[in-house]
Amino acid sequence: MDIDPVDEFERELRGAFERRPAPPSLKRRLMEKRRAKQVVRPWVTWQRLAASLALTAVLAGGVEWRIVEERRKEEAAREQVFTALRITSHALDQMNARLAARRRGNQD
Amino acid sequence: MANDRQPDFEQLPEFEKEFEKLVDQHQSMVFSLALRMTGDRGLAEEIAQDVFMEMDRNLGRLESADHACFWLRRVTMSRSTDAMRRRRVRGIDLWVEMEDVHGAAVEERASPLSARLEQLLATLPEPQRAALILRYQEDLTPEEIAATLAAPVATVKSHLQRGLKLLRAKAATHLKEFVRGH
Numbered sequence: 001m002d003i004d005p006v007d008e009f010e011r012e013l014r015g016a017f018e019r020r021p022a023p024p025s026l027k028r029r030l031m032e033k034r035r036a037k038q039v040v041r042p043w044v045t046w047q048r049l050a051a052s053l054a055l056t057a058v059l060a061g062g063v064e065w066r067i068v069e070e071r072r073k074e075e076a077a078r079e080q081v082f083t084a085l086r087i088t089s090h091a092l093d094q095m096n097a098r099l100a101a102r103r104r105g106n107q108d
Numbered sequence: 109m110a111n112d113r114q115p116d117f118e119q120l121p122e123f124e125k126e127f128e129k130l131v132d133q134h135q136s137m138v139f140s141l142a143l144r145m146t147g148d149r150g151l152a153e154e155i156a157q158d159v160f161m162e163m164d165r166n167l168g169r170l171e172s173a174d175h176a177c178f179w180l181r182r183v184t185m186s187r188s189t190d191a192m193r194r195r196r197v198r199g200i201d202l203w204v205e206m207e208d209v210h211g212a213a214v215e216e217r218a219s220p221l222s223a224r225l226e227q228l229l230a231t232l233p234e235p236q237r238a239a240l241i242l243r244y245q246e247d248l249t250p251e252e253i254a255a256t257l258a259a260p261v262a263t264v265k266s267h268l269q270r271g272l273k274l275l276r277a278k279a280a281t282h283l284k285e286f287v288r289g290h
Contacts, residue, residue, distance in 0.1 A: 012222075016244075020140045022153075034127065
């Protein structure tokens with residue numbers, strides 16, 4: 001039976017491209033690597049936990065600092081307003097006193 | 109060939125636990141894909157290790173044995189392409205190294221004709237080589253190759269056609285005894 005040359009070539013390719021056996025060391029090294037990773041995992045977990053806690057602490061500290069800073073600024077602004085009101089009140093008192101004195105002078 | 113393409117896992121939890129079994133079933137496929145793509149045994153072994161370690165990290169996401177096989181092929185091809193790109197940037201021609209270092213070993217294991225066909229495959233452009241490897245090593249259809257390489261089916265068909273034509277032309281030139289003998 002005549003064989004189509006393309007088919008034969010392709011069949012030759014299939015033969016040439018059969019899977020190669022992997023080196024025996026591949027599986028051994030893989031299993032070792034995996035075991036090593038599993039041993040390391042608790043450390044990694046703790047490290048991640050510690051890093052998360054540290055990050056949370058830093059963020060919480062930052063937020064707290066910001067709140068305190070805002071309160072301080074609010075307090076300072078309130079103090080300034082009170083001071084301005086006191087000065088205004090004092091000025092008005094002085095003005096009232098002068099007007100009262102002048103009124104008394106005009107009556108005399 | 110691809111006779112162990114569809115391992116029969118019955119339950120997903122078991123499947124997740126059987127990393128070793130998956131390695132046994134697919135190490136030859138992963139290693140051969142990486143070897144034929146890169147032409148470097150050491151690099152192919154490294155790629156195979158990386159691929160299986162990544163599979164270990166993603167075991168929970170693999171939905172079935174077929175999915176695992178598809179995933180392994182896809183990641184292996186992608187890693188191999190990346191590795192070749194990195195080597196090219198460093199100015200190393202892997203297949204020249206392959207011929208120098210491992211050529212003799214290839215000749216020993218395979219028939220001389222097979223070994224020379226494999227060497228000719230190495231001279232093809234990378235996309236054509238990838239398509240032909242998946243077609244003739246893994247016995248995949250163009251649609252399956254397209255899914256594996258994340259490429260349009262038409263492109264894959266074109267790569268297969270051109271790659272095969274080029275390989276036949278090279279074989280006709282370099283393997284005259286094959287042409288005459290048949």
